[in-house]
């Protein structure tokens with residue numbers, strides 16, 4: 001694991017922007033694994049700025065998002081498809097048919113998960129997967145104690161995750177109870193992984209992820225087993241590491 005310590009969230013977004021821009025320049029047909037949540041918003045802003053300055057293009061890129069709420073229509077402002085369109089896709093030149101988000105509104109979500117998994121593999125796998133991390137160490141929506149062998153699947157969301165995400169909804173009752181997510185096995189097949197963590201609320205969990213045992217109780221700890229992981233974290237997020 002390479003750990004890049006930066007001062008704050010702005011610096012984290014700058015550094016992540018540089019790394020992803022370099023990948024876009026390096027690869028002929030980059031396959032990006034994308035994440036939602038608050039953490040990658042700054043990264044997406046940086047990528048839009050670089051695109052507008054003519055430094056990068058997404059024309060030949062394709063993307064696969066980590067997750068989506070079950071039962072969510074694509075045009076619902078709380079859907080992750082809507083988030084991606086608003087925060088990145090509509091501001092850059094990525095053809096929309098090259099972007100993929102699990103179909104939260106599928107009539108058969110289990111079947112849709114299988115197809116999503118196959119589509120990722122048919123695309124040649126993910127070149128670089130961007131990850132945020134939940135307070136409990138979840139990656140995608142893989143909550144604690146999800147088997148590391150899981151591929152894209154339907155999950156019941158933890159109460160703590162629903163509460164953390166309630167800030168985006170009118171009330172906690174409106175937060176969906178299920179989601180579709182790439183599994184840990186799906187994530188671990190990515191050629192490269194970039195984990196972004198900001199803020200002291202995640203410091204204790206991040207210390208376990210980096211220095212603790214690899215355990216399904218802390219999903220992101222599995223990243224210790226991946227050959228090419230970069231963690232960009234700010235001082236606050238790294239404040240609980242042991243020397």
Ligand SMILES: O=P(O)(O)OC[C@H]1O[C@](O)(CO)[C@@H](O)[C@@H]1O
Nearest residue numbers: 035036037038039132133134140
């Ligand atoms: O970046 P945030 O908003 O703290 O979210 C962290 C993680 O939680 C999720 O939003 C799901 O709860 C993930 O998609 C994200 O990586």
